[in-house]
Amino acid sequence: MNKNIKLAVAGAVLALGATAANAGIIIPAGDWTVDISGNVNTFMTNTKYSGTAQTGRTAGGAASPGYANAEDTSNQFQTGLLPSALGIGAKTRQNDLDVAFQFSFFTGSNANGGDNLNSSNVGTNGGLGYSSLNIRQSYLSFGDKSWGTILLGRNLGVFGSDAILSDMTLLGVGSGAGGQGSSTLGRIGSGYIYADWKAQAAYTTPNFGGFEASVAATESTGQLDNSNLGVEGKASYSFAGDGSTGKIWVGGKKQKIQIAGAHANGANNGNISEFDSQGSEIGAKLGFSGAEFVGYYYTGKNMDSGIGTAINTLVANGIAGFDHDNNGGYVQATYALPTKTKVGASFGRSVIERSTVAELRDAQREAWVIGAYHPLTKHLNLVAEYNHLTTETQTVAAGVSEGKQKTMSLGAILFF
Numbered sequence: 001m002n003k004n005i006k007l008a009v010a011g012a013v014l015a016l017g018a019t020a021a022n023a024g025i026i027i028p029a030g031d032w033t034v035d036i037s038g039n040v041n042t043f044m045t046n047t048k049y050s051g052t053a054q055t056g057r058t059a060g061g062a063a064s065p066g067y068a069n070a071e072d073t074s075n076q077f078q079t080g081l082l083p084s085a086l087g088i089g090a091k092t093r094q095n096d097l098d099v100a101f102q103f104s105f106f107t108g109s110n111a112n113g114g115d116n117l118n119s120s121n122v123g124t125n126g127g128l129g130y131s132s133l134n135i136r137q138s139y140l141s142f143g144d145k146s147w148g149t150i151l152l153g154r155n156l157g158v159f160g161s162d163a164i165l166s167d168m169t170l171l172g173v174g175s176g177a178g179g180q181g182s183s184t185l186g187r188i189g190s191g192y193i194y195a196d197w198k199a200q201a202a203y204t205t206p207n208f209g210g211f212e213a214s215v216a217a218t219e220s221t222g223q224l225d226n227s228n229l230g231v232e233g234k235a236s237y238s239f240a241g242d243g244s245t246g247k248i249w250v251g252g253k254k255q256k257i258q259i260a261g262a263h264a265n266g267a268n269n270g271n272i273s274e275f276d277s278q279g280s281e282i283g284a285k286l287g288f289s290g291a292e293f294v295g296y297y298y299t300g301k302n303m304d305s306g307i308g309t310a311i312n313t314l315v316a317n318g319i320a321g322f323d324h325d326n327n328g329g330y331v332q333a334t335y336a337l338p339t340k341t342k343v344g345a346s347f348g349r350s351v352i353e354r355s356t357v358a359e360l361r362d363a364q365r366e367a368w369v370i371g372a373y374h375p376l377t378k379h380l381n382l383v384a385e386y387n388h389l390t391t392e393t394q395t396v397a398a399g400v401s402e403g404k405q406k407t408m409s410l411g412a413i414l415f416f
Contacts, residue, residue, distance in 0.1 A: 024087070024416060032092045038085040042109045043383070043411030047074045047178035053391065053403030074178030079108040080383075080413065081169050081176075081186030083134065097142050098149070104137035108182030134182055136197040143204075151202040151216075156195050158202065158216045159232040159253040159279065163192035166285050166294045168334055168344045171373050171381060173409035175389040189308025190367035190389060191330030191348025192296060193279065210238045222257035224272050230255030234281075244288035254278040257302055275323065277302040290336040294346075297329035306363050308350055325353040341374040354394070362394040379416060385409045 024037025049072045089102040139153025164170065169186035176185030188194045202216035215233035219226075234251030256274045279300025286293050304326045330348025337343065345368075352363040371385040389405040 029090070031094070032090045034088070034090045037087050037089075037416060038104070039082060039413055039415045040084045041080050041082065041411060041413035042077055042084075043080050043173050043177075043409045045074070045076050045078060045173060045177035045184075045407055045409045047076075047405055047407040048072065049074070049178075049403070049405055051403040052393075052401045053405050076178060077109060078173075078177065079183050080171070080173045080409070080411065081167075081184050081188070082171070082413070083108055083183040087137070097144060099140075099142045101140045102137050102155075103135065106134045106136050106182060145206055148203060148205045151200070151204070154197055154199050155202070157198050157200070157218065157232060158195070158214050158234055159251050159281065160193050160195035160298070162234070162236070162247070162249050162251075162283055162285075163281065163296050163298075163330075164188070164195055166283070166296070166332070167192075167330075168332060168342075168346060168371055168373070169369055169385065169387075171413055172371055172383045172385040173387065173407065173411075174369055174385065175367055175387050175405060175407065177387075177407045177409060178405070185307065187330060187346065187348050187367060187369065189304070189306075189350050190365040191328055191346075191350060192281075192298060193300075193304055193308050193326075193328075193350075212236055212238075218255075220255040220257075222255075222259075222277070224258040224260060228256040228258070228274070244286065246284070246286040248284045250280075250282050252278070252280045253300075253303075275302055279303045279326070292334045294330070294332040296331075297327075299325075299327040301325055304350060304352055306352065307365065327351050327353070339374070341372055343372050345370050362392070364392045366390045366392075376412075380412060380414050382412050383410070 024035050027034040027036070083106040085104055085106045087102065087104040089100060089104075091098065091100040093099070135154075137153075137155055139151055139155050141149055141151040143149030164186075167174075167187045172186070173184045174186035174188075175190060176183075176188075198218045200216045200218040202214060204214040205212055213233065213235040216231070218230045218232060220228045220230040230253060232251070232253035234249055236247060236249035238247045239245070255277050257277045259273050259275065261270055261273075277300070279298055281296070281298040283294070283296040301323055304324075328348065328350035330346055332344060332346035334342050334344035347366075347368050349364065349366040354362045367387060367389040369385060369387045371383065374382045376382050385408075387405075387407045387409075389407075391403045391405075392400060394400045
């Protein structure tokens with residue numbers, strides 16, 4: 001499997017100790033070596049909702065008009081946290097440079113979401129419903145082991161990438177089942193902020209005895225006039241020996257968020273206002289004798305829309321223009337049984353803290369996950385998970401509102 005699609009596919013396999021191959025379909029083509037790789041997965045999910053998580057419920061828990069008889073259980077067949085993917089890449093050595101490119105196409109198996117090819121068919125699941133299609137990777141890279149690698153194009157973000165690649169639910173479902181779209185959420189938003197796939201120019205150093213660092217300039221989210229770029233980076237140290245492996249990393253990011261007509265006290269001043277969004281992270285992963293432990297923590301400001309998938313707390317959680325603090329993390333333990341089945345449990349939480357203005361809300365997402373992952377063959381894994389997600393919001397008008405989602409999932413994921 002080529003180096004780049006590994007970030008989304010083999011990264012999950014290696015993190016859990018499954019036995020999928022390290023390479024995809026390799027095709028020599030003149031000066032180039034072409035690598036075709038990816039995954040296909042589908043899960044049957046059963047999600048029980050309560051409180052504000054129920055369909056059509058308001059912040060206070062009452063039913064909205066037209067939803068009084070909405071069911072509180074959802075049953076679906078859908079793709080897990082890792083969408084089904086097809087990656088096509090190639091590499092060559094020219095003029096003392098390692099040159100490569102990558103295109104990766106991601107899709108889902110259930111009813112269409114807002115990113116489908118034909119928006120008029122949102123919610124349909126037949127032949128005319130088409131399918132969500134997301135080209136998450138499209139980049140070139142060049143470099144040499146003596147001085148590092150430069151990457152230009154669309155790829156997984158630097159900040160938060162180790163958190164998601166260490167998440168055991170990358171092979172499964174986690175939270176976010178029962179909806180539409182090309183994937184579920186796993187532990188995104190209940191333990192870490194989504195690294196996302198973004199346009200960037202990145203540099204990665206050579207590996208110095210286990211030490212490695214990356215820095216990237218990226219297109220910022222939350223922009224109105226596209227006048228700002230973001231920057232993110234991380235440094236890591238990996239080690240192995242005496243039957244143990246490990247990795248420690250630290251990272252950070254910083255960007256500007258733009259809001260129309262808002263200033264420091266939330267009033268409309270008719271102009272574009274800019275606010276800082278920033279974060280830092282620290283994580284560690286240690287494995288020995290079939291056991292693996294992960295610990296991760298992040299903190300920042302204005303970096304979470306409320307479900308960990310966008311950087312714009314200012315708009316998503318209260319009156320536009322007020323800063324919000326963010327923090328969270330997760331702990332995870334997995335163990336490989338003699339049958340090669342990997343069992344694991346994890347707990348995580350993401351928090352948006354109240355600002356100094358009473359009308360603005362707190363928000364929290366907390367999840368327990370228990371999973372079993374069995375390599376039926378070298379490429380095929382059977383997966384069973386249970387996820388218990390609790391969400392809380394707080395406002396002066398409605399007080400504390402709580403919703404729960406309890407999801408059972410069973411399915412399979414095939415790597416190639």
